[in-house]
Structures are given as structure tokens and as C-alpha cells.
């Protein structure tokens with residue numbers, strides 16, 4: 662598949678990022694690198710700061726210090742819409758599909774981030790054929806798994822350089838998890854993928870690199886195949 666017009670080596674870099682809610686710190690200097698051709702996973706227990714990390718990248722939370730770069734250019738001071746425009750696609754935790762809008766309308770909203778995209782590109786339906794049949798259905802009438810596919814479609818329709826997914830398998834049945842895994846594997850050839858995930862089997866199956874977060878800090882990172890699986894299991898169990 663070729664989603665981006667030109668051959669680019671997209672890379673997202675976080676350097677010593679801190680984040681806070683109403684002045685109380687949640688992230689304490691997070692370093693992460695995600696590049697095209699790889700699926701990078703951010704993993705860790707509930708409440709350690711994974712979603713806050715993602716929200717920091719999107720500009721949705723106060724980040725007192727650090728830097729975030731897209732292809733070497735800082736996006737750290739840019740407002741939310743400008744980060745999306747710079748080429749970051751975002752699939753939020755819980756999906757945030759608009760239930761009253763049709764599938765087509767939900768996808769069209771994603772095109773706002775890239776005005777050069779005038780109609781829904783064919784690759785969307787190559788990756789998620791089901792969406793073509795359901796274009797006129799209301800988002801709220803789709804199953805959880807179909808909504809997740811729609812949320813990913815909405816995020817990639819703008820041809821982003823980086824795709825960020827926050828717990829894409831949460832509350833989704835196993836057969837659709839496999840479909841989503843296959844879709845993400847295809848997409849990594851065209852964009853950097855940064856995925857927050859807690860489902861270990863899925864992580865081991867599809868990720869190339871992992872960062873483990875504990876209490877707002879990265880405690881372990883490396884190639885997925887080289888990580889201590891038992892320790893990962895321990896870290897993820899409650």
C-alpha cells in the first residue's frame with residue numbers, strides 16, 4: 662500500500678516530557694521514539710500515565726517541560742489542531758465516534774486535518790472493507806469493533822505521518838482484534854505507529870518495540886523480542 666504521496670521516513674520523538682493536571686505532575690521526563698516501519702508499544706498498568714503521554718503529544722494536556730518532534734521539527738508549542746495538521750492521526754481511548762453521524766460523516770471529519778484530501782481514498786476500504794457497506798449507517802449502530810475500525814479510518818484518512826492508538830483492543834471481541842492487528846501491520850509500512858496497549862498477547866504478536874511505563878516514568882524499553890516476557894506479564898497483571 663502507498664498512503665503517503667512521497668517517500669518519507671516519519672519519526673516521532675519525545676524528549677524529557679513532563680505533564681501535569683492542575684499543577685500536580687503525572688509524567689516525569691518521558692523519552693519515546695516511534696518511527697515508520699515499526700509498531701511501538703507503550704505499556705503499563707492502569708493509571709501510570711499512558712493516556713497522559715498520548716494527550717501530551719496531541720497538545721491536550723499541560724506539558725511544563727520537554728520537547729516533542731515530528732521528523733526533527735518541534736511541535737511542542739503548537740496548538741492541538743496544528744499538531745493534527747502536521748501529520749498526527751489519533752485514535753482516542755474509548756474511540757469517540759459520533760453516534761448520531763453516519764460512518765461517512767465520521768470519516769469526513771478526519772479529512773479536516775488535511776485539506777488536500779478531497780474524497781475518501783480507496784485504501785480506507787481496502788483496509789476496512791466493512792466500512793464501505795456501512796457508509797450510510799449511524800456510527801452509534803456499529804458494534805464496538807466496527808467503531809474501532811471507524812475510529813482508525815477517521816485517523817488515517819488525512820494521510821498522517823504518525824498514527825497514535827490508545828488501547829485499540831479494549832472491549833473488543835477476539836476476531837475483530839485480529840482484523841485490527843492486521844490493519845495496523847499494513848499501516849506501519851506507511852507511517853510510524855505508537856500504540857498504548859495492555860493486551861500482552863497482542864503486543865507480543867504485532868509490536869516491534871516496547872516502552873514500559875511505571876508511575877509516569879519509562880522503566881524499561883527495547884525490542885519486543887528481546888524483552889523479558891515474564892517481567893512484562895508481572896508488570897501488566899494487577
Ligand SMILES: Nc1ncnc2c1ncn2[C@@H]1O[C@H](COP(=O)(O)OP(=O)(O)O)[C@@H](O)[C@H]1O
Pocket residue numbers: 682687705706707708709710711712713714
Ligand atoms: N483529567 C485529569 N485530571 C486529573 N488527573 C488526571 C486526569 N486524567 C488522568 N489523571 C491522573 O493521571 C494519572 C495517569 O492517568 P492516565 O494517563 O489516564 O493513565 P493510564 O492511561 O496509564 O491508565 C492517574 O493518576 C490519573 O488519575
Ligand SMILES: [Mg+2]
Pocket residue numbers: 711712713754
Ligand atoms: Mg489510558
